[in-house]
Amino acid sequence: MELSSGTVLAIIGAAISMGLAAIASGIGVGLAGIAGAGVISEDPKKFGPVLVLQALPQTQGIYGFLGAVLILIGVGVLGGAVKEIPMGMGYAALGGGIVIGLSSFTAVAQGAIAASGMGAVAKRPETFGQAIVLAVMAETFAIFGLLIAILIFVGTKIMGG
Amino acid sequence: MIRDVLSYLYVNATVMAKEGKFISAGRWDDLWGCASPGEVASLLEGTDYFPYLSEGAVHEAQALERAILEEFSALGQEISKIIPKGAWPIREYLLKKWDVINLRTALRGMHGGLQKEHLMDSFLEGGELSVTFFETLLDAEGMDDFVALLTGTPYQALSEGLARYYETHNLFFLESLLDKVFWEDLWTKVLKARGIKEFRAFVEVCVETHNLKIILRAKSDGLLREDIDPFLIPERTIIDELLSTFDEEDLPGLLPLLEETPYFEPLVGAQHEYERTGSVVAFEEVLDSQVLNKAQDIRKKKPFGPGPLIGFLVSKETEVKNLLAIVRSTEIDLSRDEVRESVMRK
Numbered sequence: 001m002e003l004s005s006g007t008v009l010a011i012i013g014a015a016i017s018m019g020l021a022a023i024a025s026g027i028g029v030g031l032a033g034i035a036g037a038g039v040i041s042e043d044p045k046k047f048g049p050v051l052v053l054q055a056l057p058q059t060q061g062i063y064g065f066l067g068a069v070l071i072l073i074g075v076g077v078l079g080g081a082v083k084e085i086p087m088g089m090g091y092a093a094l095g096g097g098i099v100i101g102l103s104s105f106t107a108v109a110q111g112a113i114a115a116s117g118m119g120a121v122a123k124r125p126e127t128f129g130q131a132i133v134l135a136v137m138a139e140t141f142a143i144f145g146l147l148i149a150i151l152i153f154v155g156t157k158i159m160g161g
Numbered sequence: 162m163i164r165d166v167l168s169y170l171y172v173n174a175t176v177m178a179k180e181g182k183f184i185s186a187g188r189w190d191d192l193w194g195c196a197s198p199g200e201v202a203s204l205l206e207g208t209d210y211f212p213y214l215s216e217g218a219v220h221e222a223q224a225l226e227r228a229i230l231e232e233f234s235a236l237g238q239e240i241s242k243i244i245p246k247g248a249w250p251i252r253e254y255l256l257k258k259w260d261v262i263n264l265r266t267a268l269r270g271m272h273g274g275l276q277k278e279h280l281m282d283s284f285l286e287g288g289e290l291s292v293t294f295f296e297t298l299l300d301a302e303g304m305d306d307f308v309a310l311l312t313g314t315p316y317q318a319l320s321e322g323l324a325r326y327y328e329t330h331n332l333f334f335l336e337s338l339l340d341k342v343f344w345e346d347l348w349t350k351v352l353k354a355r356g357i358k359e360f361r362a363f364v365e366v367c368v369e370t371h372n373l374k375i376i377l378r379a380k381s382d383g384l385l386r387e388d389i390d391p392f393l394i395p396e397r398t399i400i401d402e403l404l405s406t407f408d409e410e411d412l413p414g415l416l417p418l419l420e421e422t423p424y425f426e427p428l429v430g431a432q433h434e435y436e437r438t439g440s441v442v443a444f445e446e447v448l449d450s451q452v453l454n455k456a457q458d459i460r461k462k463k464p465f466g467p468g469p470l471i472g473f474l475v476s477k478e479t480e481v482k483n484l485l486a487i488v489r490s491t492e493i494d495l496s497r498d499e500v501r502e503s504v505m506r507k
Contacts, residue, residue: 031170038174038243043181115170116464119177 007082009090010075010158013097014068017149020101021064028057028111035115039122049121049128053114056135060107063146067100070150074158085158092156096149103145110138165356166465168245173465175243176473179236182209183480192487198225201488209236210484222492226485227282233481234259234287240474248467250351251360255474259288261343263295264316265336270299271307272332290314304335318342321391337375337392344368345394359459359467363475366455370448372400373424374441380412381441427451453479 003011032054039046069078071093076083085093117131153159184192188204195201199219205211213232217224237255244252263284270280277299284295301307304326311317319342322334348368351361372393379389386407393400402418410418413432419425427447434443453475460472 031166034167034170035174038171039178042175042178046178112166112465115166115174119174119469122174122178123181125181 001082003082004084004086004090006085006087006090007075007077009087010071010085010093011077013090013094014071014077015097016094017067017071017097017100018064021061021067021104021107024101024104024107025057025059025061025064028060028107028109028114029054031108031111032057032114032118035118039118043122046118046122046125049125049131050118053117053121053131053135056114056132056139057107057111059139060104060110060142063142064100064104067097067146067149070153070159071097074153089156089158092152093158096152096158099145099149099152103142106138106142110135113138168247169466169470172240172243172245173469176240176470179209180473180476183476184208184484189483192484195487195491197491198222198488201225201484201491222488225488227285229481229484229488230262230285233477234285236477238287240470244470247354247356248360248470250347250354250357250364251467251470251474253350254347254360254364256287256289257343257347259285260290260316261288261339263288263290263292264298264339267295267298267307268332268335268339271301271304272335315342315346325388333378334392340371341392341394344371348394357467359463360471363452363455363459363471366452368394369400369424370452373403373419373428373448374445376400376403376407376415377412377444378441380407380410380415424448424451 036050036054039050072078074093075085113135114131117127117135120127120131150159188208191204192201195204198221202214202219202225205214210229210232213228213235215224215228218228219225237259241252241255244255266280266283269275270283277296280299281296284292286292298307298310301310304323308317308319308323311319316339319335319338322338325334326332344364344367347364351357351364354361375389375392386404389407393404403415406418407415412435416425416428416432419428427450428444431443431447435441456472456475460468462468
């Protein structure tokens with residue numbers, strides 16, 4: 001099957017969106033997981049709050065997945081009929097994928113915050129709510145990244161075209 | 162940055178979880194008023210100390226003290242196993258501390274002429290030297306023999322204090338040398354080690370307070386500069402000015418020389434208590450508080466590095482010191498306020 005250059009660029013955009021987000025979320029979840037193991041080794045009853053905090057950096061991975069799926073649907077890779085899309089749209093899809101992929105690196109900081117939050121919760125269980133709020137703050141920029149990517153996809157007719 | 166964060170993540174989370182099990186303010190309130198080891202032991206239920214309490218700990222202050230120290234020693238060993246490789250001086254600090262504690266016990270036993278069987282159970286695992294080694298020290302026939310048995314260990318330097326010890330029969334000289342060996346060795350190592358500047362800053366304060374305690378105690382006891390030189394850790398600029406006028410000034414006259422240092426205000430604050438009691442303990446207490454403050458300061462400034470670990474170690478040591486003071490107070494007749502005053506430094 002011959003693919004147009006625009007379509008290939010869009011597929012690369014999808015790969016970047018998911019690939020970078022997976023790396024970033026993996027690091028974030030890993031950081032939180034190490035701290036979580038430290039807390040649980042001392043107090044297994046803290047598994048619940050630890051699990052919630054560890055899950056937070058996973059959301060950037062979900063955004064990356066969502067961005068990749070939107071691009072793949074837009075170019076018809078998902079759905080059976082691959083479209084021939086122009087180079088300009090291909091670059092736009094690539095840009096959207098890059099935005100999502102890079103903004104996903106907020107998951108690394110979020111993992112570090114979640115790790116500290118676990119320590120705080122282990123010391124004072126009543127700080128669980130505050131620990132979540134602090135960790136969620138880092139999420140904001142990943143959401144902005146996803147929004148900008150969606151605006152690019154809509155504006156360039158990759159979505160809804 | 163990520164490497165720093167990663168290497169301390171597990172240990173910091175573990176120690177923060179351990180901090181969650183520190184004795185609460187409410188329980189301290191009850192502990193101040195304890196009149197017997199049994200009462201203290203019952204209040205330790207649910208804490209990390211409880212599994213170490215033997216039957217004897219309920220009736221005997223000495224057994225209770227040992228249980229508290231056993232928990233502290235086991236904690237040190239546990240933490241030393243999870244400390245990042247790059248932070249090896251912190252591991253040395255944790256382990257060698259127990260050598261010093263055991264040696265101090267043996268020294269005091271030898272000085273006080275205690276029977277070997279009374280001291281055999283006083284030594285605790287956790288240091289670099291074995292408990293058997295400390296038991297052998299108890300076979301010494303005198304302090305000369307005792308110090309000779311330390312040959313080959315870092316503590317052989319205690320021989321430098323033997324002459325003054327025999328002259329005065331004051332254990333201060335040997336104990337000061339013991340502390341000097343510990344802090345000087347650690348200080349030399351942290352100066353060479355990389356990536357642990359926060360711990361270096363902490364050790365620096367410990368070294369400075371060690372020197373200041375010796376200077377202030379020596380001045381209070383009317384000693385001369387040449388008497389204390391072997392007990393001070395050199396290369397700390399803070400003591401240069403103090404030593405240059407040591408023989409001319411009296412104790413209150415030495416304090417203004419520290420004006421540019423963080424020790425000045427706390428020491429001046431303790432001057433009234435010193436004048437009231439005539440004891441340098443007032444100064445020693447504020448210097449100990451400076452060590453605690455430094456650890457807490459590092460903790461706040463470096464929350465992702467060794468800060469929480471250093472803060473935890475010092476807080477735990479303070480908790481243990483306070484608990485031991487409460488246990489010892491059950492053997493003497495002290496009021497609740499007197500106990501509280503003597504231990505409330507946390």
